[in-house]
Amino acid sequence: MTNLEQIKHLKWEGDYGINNTQTGKWIAFWKGKQLDVGGYYDENGSKIGKWIELFENYWDFSPVTYVGEYQVGNKQGRWDTFYDKQKMQSFTNRLNLEEEVVIRMVIKLVFGLIYTKIIIAHVKLLIQESIRTIIKLVDGIQCFKTKLCIKYHLEIYKIQWNCCQVIYRGEFKNNIMVGRWDTIFLENNTIIGGGNYDINGLKEGLWVDLHDGFNIYYKHIQTGNYQNGIRQGQFIESQLS
Template sequence: MGKSEYQDGCLKIGKWIELSDFFDDLTQVTYEGNYHNGKKINKWNINFRQSLKKPFEQIGGGQYDEQGNENKIGNWIELHDGFDNLTQVTYEGEYNNGKKVNRWNIYYEKNQIGGGSYAQDGNKVGMWNEVSDDFRHSSQIFLNGEYKNGKKIGIWNIYYQDSDANEKQKIGGGQYDEEGNENKIGKWFELSEGFNRYSQIIYNGEYKNNKKVNKWEIQMRDKMNENFEKIGEGSYDEGGTGFKIGEWKEFSDFPWKNKQLISSGLYQNNRKVGIWIETDLKNKEHHRDINYDN
């Protein structure tokens, strides 16, 4: 793929073509540029190919300083952490001495889908439309709200777009404190970890100083055009510890093949106690009992 050299057996020098950390069949990304005394300098290209049968094409890159500090400078196009054949998300904007500054835009398959601005210190400021860290082809999650000194403040909205839909749908969000501590306050609708078109689960309830309090509901739907329906609920203590208390109905801690199991039982100070009953969500059949006192 390219010629590479080391100086004194350990420092990279000259022209290099390197594989990305997550190089595989779906993520064939390489980085091409020059090293001097083990440091990246001058222009570096980011290359990508769809398959073994296709050539690499430049899709990004930019410039490093010539002093060997590896500071990015000028205009750059960078890849989303989850970039692959189906999730071609890129970020385009300006660096100044290694810090992002001014306007940055976000693109998905070369169409702009978001963006916002950085201050000269590299912190996000003002209104942003951005994608979630876990943005994927099957999990297109968008976030909209305001930054102050790199911290989220005020109202933030969460949107979802199915891979074959034309429009986004607001499905969550809430409010952060105005002091810049990124503490969630008041009513929130949050997405489950791993939310995608095949697993659409949300949680809604109240935050107090970034801790869940009082009653929370668990809701689920099968498709984007359906309404969310409650499938579980429970309470957090009012003291701000974030502890689950009392009766809960939630997803089981123990996945079972292709079944979606709902577990019902009692919490004491955030610990499950007594008998918990697991039920298959789809057919409502009893699955098993688990004794947490043994």
């Protein structure tokens, strides 16, 4: 668990069986209050039956959950995604692939403004082409349309439940991130972070990282140095203007 908010406020409770494996019913608490999430493990520690799972970066401003069925630890059939208990989208995991992804644009009215959310079914998606995002008017609604090109590779940022769209832009060599990578905030198409990877795909030198809880309400970045992919010394946290 790397999300600082979750480290502080999220707690799971349940039983352990043989070899210290999770077994039986497990439930979660947020700031001491039980959440409507969880499910059952079998005697081997595999998820079974209906599960309500938390989004990887679940916190107060990203109350996102996934609902679906497991069979011996593998997702089965249809999974639905909920934002603050309101259903947003669903997908069918026919091949039980952890990397299977469905992305859908959702228009939401927040404080009188239209924002676009990207819904993804796993932590991150590596795309072998560049995505150029343009705005198109469809039936009077402001939408985003994607167009493929091949100059860059993009990595869609894992925190997408934030009424804003953030991507990493850079290059791969032998499926390893190398050289300069920029973090781009598509709301105003500006570079807000990034740094350099070495030939082994490890962060090196000065980097500007997004805070784990980065979203439209909490636009915080962390600046500091890496050596061989490991943070060195103190990282300075600041807020984007």
